[in-house]
Amino acid sequence: MLVDPGQLRLLALIEEFGSLTAAAEALRLTPAAVTQQVARAERQWQVPLVVRGPRGARLTEAGALLAVHGRIVDETTEKAAADMAALLGHLSLRLRVGAFQAAALHLVPPALVALRHRHPDADVSVVDLVSGQGPEAIGASRLDLAVVASWSDSFVFPPQVAAHPLLRDPLVLVLPADHPLAAGPSPAAALRLEQLRNEAWVTIVAGHAAREQFDRAAKEAGFTPKVRFETESFDVAQALVGAGSGVALVSRLALTHVPGTTHRELARPRLHRRLHALTQTDTTLTPLVEVYLGLLRDVAQERAAAWRQADQEPPE
Structure with a gap:
């Protein structure tokens, strides 16, 4: 038999409030809709589940047994909601960065300083990275962003990895x-x-x-x-x-x-060589990735502009 968790939750609410009307209000349903659900459940289980009286409603022994499981469903869904909220809250502040040595020295730190000004509560970690390890680390979700160097203009990154050009x-x-x-x-x-x-x-x-x-x-x-x-x-x-x-x-x-x-x-x-920032194609759950990517682009553009200016300055 395919058990409907909604039926179990309804029975738990009827037991808690002692009334179909109160259970309907908790579920934001009409009393008629709750009555229909109870009738459907009794047909499915083929036993009476709810006894209606002038002072409300009470559960039969069978209904009380199912209500126990209904409370477990409620507790589980509440925990799921809390766990998801905690996860999303953590992910919204998380940024795991990997970079090869020169990028870790000259590009990553200025962008991190700017990120700290915008998001002082950001949970940031940085690891040294060999460029060739970047695509796999991003694809396996071990990193949120990786700065890598490629020596070929025709380098192909895996489909689940987005490559964002930073610097020539x-x-x-x-x-x-x-x-x-x-x-x-x-x-x-x-x-x-x-x-x-x-x-x-x-x-x-x-x-x-x-x-x-x-x-x-x-x-x-x-x-x-x-x-x-x-x-x-x-x-x-x-x-x-x-x-x-x-x-x-x-x-x-x-x-x-x-x-x-x-x-x-x-x-x-x-x-x-060409420098890229690698991310996953979907960064919805890690919004700091897009913020930091924009800051990295700014730092890379400033570096390129400084090089152009140095090339134009006459020697001393």
Whole structure:
């Protein structure tokens, strides 16, 4: 038999109030509608459930038994409502962010400061993230937003993940400060990759998308780079350049201006990576995601504007 929870709740209310009219008011129904429901329930259970009298109504033994379960239904639905309210309240304040190192240093913090001003009660957490882990972390709901870098303009994200463009991050050449090309006739002039064909290079480790991009560009420029050091970190690459170990291609966002180094724009090919913020396609339950995404976009636009201004300023 398919049991109607509404019937159980009705019987519990009749027992509580001792009246069909009072039960009808609690359910916001008419007394006639409640009478019909009682009749339907008695037909279904094939036993009398309610005894009507001049002073109200009382339950039969069978009706009282079902009313016990009706009270459980009421308690369960009330708990469900409370649990859902608590969940929605928590989710409305929750923001779990993941970001790769350069973004975690230069993009995430300013946006967090702005978020704290708007929502001081926000429950925010930030974790370090390898870009390749971002789509899976978002798809599995372990993070609400992930800032990732992609080295291909045709990168495809999973269908349940929304990718929001943030920034085109150009690669720049990092040279020892005393390198002949660091001064040259015009220190502000961009350099071509083939001008460094005979240099020793500090590169990202083989197999990484950044290294694959560099190797393709060097091949198109007509040379095979002499790789002296490999690293997984742009920070380490710049430190090695500062130590005189070679030259390197580094993301502009990751520039640390290590003492003993300088950087020059790359003329052609103009290599870059693209930064995206990843979220789930539906962020209805986590409204801070959209707020923080807007703040991240503002920070990224300010960074891009600062780069453009620096490129236009004449050298000192």
